[in-house]
Amino acid sequence: MQLPSALIQSLQGLPGFNEQQFVDIHNADIPVTSIRLNPAKPEVVLQSFNDRDINCMPIPWTSNGYYLSERPSFTFDPLFHAGTYYVQEASSMFLEQALQQSVDVSNPLRVLDLCAAPGGKSTHLQSLLSPGSLLVSNEVIRQRVNILKDNIVKWGSSSVVVTNNDPKDFSKLKGYFDVILVDAPCSGSGLFRRDEEAIDEWSENNVVLCSQRQQRILADVLPALKEGGVLIYSTCSYSQQEDEDIADWLTSEFALSNISFKIQDDWHITEAVTSSGNRGYRFWPHLAKGEGFFLAAFQLHEGDIYKNKNRHAIKAATKQLSPLVAAWANPDNNELIQVNDKIYAWPAALFGDFDLILQHLRIIYSGTLLGELAHKKLIPDHALAMSRMVGEAIGRTELQLSESISYLQKNTIENTGWTSGWQLATYNNHALGWMNVLPNRINNYYPKELRILKQKINN
Known part of the structure; x- marks a missing residue:
């Protein structure tokens, strides 16, 4: 693998970087395969891998992540299609530490995953958030929204809204979110080991363009973060312009302060301190077992607190629809709504939030789609099968x-x-x-x- 010389040169002097070890690990052809279990679906996954002589070793910075000793055929594993686990890069699971060390996840939270496709971090957030929390999982690119929706459905949670909006659209919800995750589009150098073709697309100019785009995305979405809320920023790039420089830009341009995390020495994560004293967390593949990744978190000190002044745009039809649904589902603590011939279950505690988002954003999917009406009967949807609402009589x-x-x-x-x-x-x-x-x-x-x-x- 021929790494770009300009990239190697740009990394000199960064904490944790060792040129020879960095080059060697990229040429070693040592694949790292990792999965994250769905805690909402009982653990049969690890035993199924053990039965195939595949060892499962815990990833230390996350509670449900495991390295696999070899890569099986996930395509032909029914448990993968059942949503019992997600195939996810290990370094990115550090999101769990960032969330749990910056907010109280035992409280209901409003969370936005801004650049969410294909859904790894959104499904992770679903597993970490407490009951009563709302997750808005957004993807800007329309062609990528369906894979995001499919993975959300497979994970089986009802407290998620999938949207397809530009970051600036969220400014309509000023001060609304407790947490905003921006896993920003980047030059992708951290994934060269997984995708060697990405090397041909890397250039210094692209790094600059990505850095500018990241700033625009962050500036556009920040009005939606409430005062006291937390911004989590991450990339799969090694470049300082997309990582530490963005952290410094955030604290210089906005009323944001950097949040530092406790990390264990045996995780081999590099804490990078910027020229402004901000801390970010780098994953180098020659140190930590995973791909290249960077994450930094910030708290907003001056912002809005959202106050809902909107009237409901949609009304629940639970009483009318319950007889049709009763034979199929047990949607306790949910309100039923009808959109054309489709019946959805929305969490009752989040009905106002779902309704608000419907008024201001382009919704692709929400709650759980129970089924579609045909000849006054309900034809069950795949989402119902993946959920925890299926009636016991089925x-x-x-x-x-x-x-x-x-x-x-x-x-x-x-x-x-x-x-x-x-x-x-x-x-x-x-x-x-x-x-x-x-x-x-x-x-x-x-x-x-x-x-x-x-x-x-x-x-």
């Missing part, structure tokens, strides 16, 4: 591995004497999706856009 059919793969490929499944009617297809007692068992066939309702396209299992 039948479940446990599939073997080969049957699960066939189901996820949306192939025909042979009826081996299963009970007729709608039911959940499960694997290791985790829902994969819906199927309707008829006397002469089985209708597979796994979403077409999510189906496995490969036909051969690669071990």
Whole structure:
């Protein structure tokens, strides 16, 4: 791997950087595979990997992250499609320390993940936030929103709104969020080991352009952070212009103070102190087991406190819709709303927040989509299958591995004497999706856009 000489030169003198070790680790071809478990879905994941002789070693700076001794075929693991774990780069899981050391996560919080696709950090936030918290998971690029929505649905939480907005659109919600995460678009040098083609796209000019774009994004979204709120900024770039320089720019231009974190020596994370005394946290692949990553956090001292003066734009229809939903779901502590023929469940405690966001932002998905009305009946949606709202009376059919793969490929499944009617297809007692068992066939309702396209299992 031929690293850009201009990059190497720009990193000289940065804390933790060792040119020879840095070059060697990029040429060593030592892949790092890591996953993060979904605590809302019981742990069968680690045992499933152990059964395949794949060792799982805890990632020290996060509670549910694990390194895997080898990379399995995630595509052909039904538990991956069931949302029991997320394949995520280990360094980025340091977000957990940043959140837990800067705010009281036992309190309900309003959190914005501004640049959220494909959804790794949003699903992580969902697992860390307390009940009653709201997560707005936003993606600026329309083409990337669907993968974000799919991963949010797979994770199974109802307290999330997926939006597709420019950062400046959030200025309509002045002083609204307790926490804003900006995992900013960057030059991507921290991911060269995973994507060697990214080397060809790297240039000094691109670093400058990225730095300017990062400043615009931050300046546009900061009005939405409340007084006393926390901004978490991160990149997958090694460049000082996108990391420490942005930290100094933030504290010089805005009423922000830097937040420092306690880190353990054996994590091998480098604490970088800027010329202005701000602290950021660097992950070098020759020191910490992970890819290149930078994170810094700040508290806002002068800002707005949001006061809701808006009237509801939408009304709950729980009483009217409950009879249709009762056979399928148990949406306790949720309000039901109807949008055209679709029925959603919104957390009752967050109804006003959801309604407010609906008025000001472009919503792609919200709460849990329970299903769609057809001929005065409810056809259940995949999101309901992935949630924790499925009614106890709903039948479940446990599939073997080969049957699960066939189901996820949306192939025909042979009826081996299963009970007729709608039911959940499960694997290791985790829902994969819906199927309707008829006397002469089985209708597979796994979403077409999510189906496995490969036909051969690669071990």
